[in-house]
Amino acid sequence: MKSAPKTFHVKSFGCQMNVYDGERMAELMAAQGMSAAGTADDADLIVLNTCHIREKATEKVYSDIGRLRKVARAAGRDTPMIAVAGCVAQAEGAEIVARAKVDVVVGPQSYHRLPALVADAVAGRPALDTELPALAKFGALPARRRAGPSAFLTVQEGCDKFCTYCVVPYTRGAEISRPWTAIVDEARALVDAGAREITLLGQNVNAWAGEDEAGRTRGLGGLIRALDRLPGLARIRYTTSHPNDMAQDLIDAHRDVEGLMPFLHLPVQAGSDRVLRAMNRHHTRDGYLRLIDRVRAARPDIALSGDFIVGFPGESEAEFAETLSLVDTVGYAQAFSFKYSPRPGTPAADLAGQVAPEAMDDRLQRLQAALGRDQIAFNRASVGRRCAVLVERPGKLPGQMLGKSPWLQSVHLMTDASVSDLVEVDLVSAGPVSMAGIERVRRAA
Ligand code: SAH
Ligand code: SF4
Ligand code: F3S
Numbered sequence: 001m002k003s004a005p006k007t008f009h010v011k012s013f014g015c016q017m018n019v020y021d022g023e024r025m026a027e028l029m030a031a032q033g034m035s036a037a038g039t040a041d042d043a044d045l046i047v048l049n050t051c052h053i054r055e056k057a058t059e060k061v062y063s064d065i066g067r068l069r070k071v072a073r074a075a076g077r078d079t080p081m082i083a084v085a086g087c088v089a090q091a092e093g094a095e096i097v098a099r100a101k102v103d104v105v106v107g108p109q110s111y112h113r114l115p116a117l118v119a120d121a122v123a124g125r126p127a128l129d130t131e132l133p134a135l136a137k138f139g140a141l142p143a144r145r146r147a148g149p150s151a152f153l154t155v156q157e158g159c160d161k162f163c164t165y166c167v168v169p170y171t172r173g174a175e176i177s178r179p180w181t182a183i184v185d186e187a188r189a190l191v192d193a194g195a196r197e198i199t200l201l202g203q204n205v206n207a208w209a210g211e212d213e214a215g216r217t218r219g220l221g222g223l224i225r226a227l228d229r230l231p232g233l234a235r236i237r238y239t240t241s242h243p244n245d246m247a248q249d250l251i252d253a254h255r256d257v258e259g260l261m262p263f264l265h266l267p268v269q270a271g272s273d274r275v276l277r278a279m280n281r282h283h284t285r286d287g288y289l290r291l292i293d294r295v296r297a298a299r300p301d302i303a304l305s306g307d308f309i310v311g312f313p314g315e316s317e318a319e320f321a322e323t324l325s326l327v328d329t330v331g332y333a334q335a336f337s338f339k340y341s342p343r344p345g346t347p348a349a350d351l352a353g354q355v356a357p358e359a360m361d362d363r364l365q366r367l368q369a370a371l372g373r374d375q376i377a378f379n380r381a382s383v384g385r386r387c388a389v390l391v392e393r394p395g396k397l398p399g400q401m402l403g404k405s406p407w408l409q410s411v412h413l414m415t416d417a418s419v420s421d422l423v424e425v426d427l428v429s430a431g432p433v434s435m436a437g438i439e440r441v442r443r444a445a
Contacts, residue, residue: 002103004122005044005081007037013060014051016239017201018086018108020152022049024141025085025111031142032115041071045081045118050088052167054341061088065100081121085111087171091345093130108172109133109157112140132173134158138182144189149392149420150235150404151195155183155223156202161242163269164280164348165309165340168203175203180210180223187227196420197235197261197390197404198227206241206250221249228259234422235390237408239265240307243283243291254299262299263333263408266292267307271326272319275312278351285326292330303333303378303407310367311340311360314353320363327370333378333407335371339364372432379409379430389413389437391421410434 008029012022025047026036037043046068051057065082072080083104084096090107097105103121106114107130120127135157144151158173159166187198200220202208208220216222224236236259243266253260268288270276276284295302308323327335339360342349355363382405389403389411399414405427412434417423425437 002122006034007043008034008045009037009040009043010047010049011040012049013057016152017154018049018051020154020201021108025114027142028114040068043080047083047085050084050086052087052091052171058088062100090130090171091167094128103127109137112137134176144186145193147190147193147195149390150197151190152201153186153198154201156205156208159203162280165346167343167346172203175207177208177210180212187230191230191232198233200238204242204245205238206245219247219249221247221253224253224260225257228257234259236260237263241266243288246291251295251298261406262302264295264302265305269309271322275315275319278314279312289329304330306332306335308337308367309340310363311355313348313351315355324370332371332374334375337364337367337371376432379435382427383430385427388422389425391417391419391423393419411437413437413439415439
């Protein structure tokens, strides 16, 4: 028998949905009477909430496990119990136990069973659960009691799109929407706990569908309109969206709903139709650009963000140039770009024409240079705007606070406002990744 852990630490990798899951696991363990350790290095139980999206992310788990054990040994402490959660747990399951001798393996849809699995591990029983029961976990998690100014709320999970490079449909299961009332209740609890902004999360969040209190079928746009009426909730965001699920009602919500922030993360991945077809994206370059036009018609100041993959198998230099020209056409306010990483079990991993590492590096560098230029241009164009900033935390300088503009820019300002205040500012200067603001008016939390 091992001794039961008294302290825990959750370390999340990957996307915002993992951050949300990590928070919920921490709440779950706290509800069991365990206390949060300051760092992983002094916890009895370490939960590694993992990401499988690229090879590097997966390999990081194994190096982390080794490092954590080494630190405990060097400090003369008992070996900590290690639980692997998240997408690597789902994808590799028992292999992780075989390779790294961890104590618990739990997938993203079954982490409500973490306390029971820890008890199994303490008793020396096998502790692995990678079932994918849709939505089971939500009913079994404790209510939300703590929230910062900006909180995450998962409303949709899973993916049915099967892009040929991507592991998410396998690690998170089929697309599923949480029910309307569960979401509204959780949003209300988050606001009661201090949140002024909520970001609705889903692997394909704009595929959310459900029935409202009156039994009417609604999409994400309808849900956002309802949440906008929650007293105390000032801002709503959502991520990540798929171009094909961008319903007109959601686009209209960007025109109609004051609390919906003018920001849209809409991954496109590549600018060439041949590559998009090989990726199984189900949309064309032109379809994406027309969609952007419709969104901009509804909300002219909207800030756009995207995800890009360079070096998809078979991508030629000319095809990559089409990604660059798409970037020029759209003018993103910010973006994420990645080198293609072949993932075991995905169709693209077996395609001929894997791109040489040097070409990948070169393309990523050129793409990031273009995206960086556009980000600075967007920030410079924001100078002179007056807007609300949601204060999130103190800055480095005395009297300085950091917050977010409606367009998701980091803004620093000198103010005596507190965390969670909304401060009216003039944006006065622009750096590559942040803006400076001068306070005008404050609206207290
Ligand atoms: N559901 C979202 C994104 C989920 S994964 C969407 O469809 O847009 C986040 C991003 O990781 C993707 O948008 C893609 O750009 C990147 N990504 C996914 N699989 C990848 C792979 N095998 N190699 C490199 N990047 C990948
Ligand atoms: Fe992955 Fe494509 Fe699904 Fe996004 S839409 S999660 S990239 S399979
Ligand atoms: Fe990674 Fe899983 Fe999110 S693979 S990006 S943690 S859905």
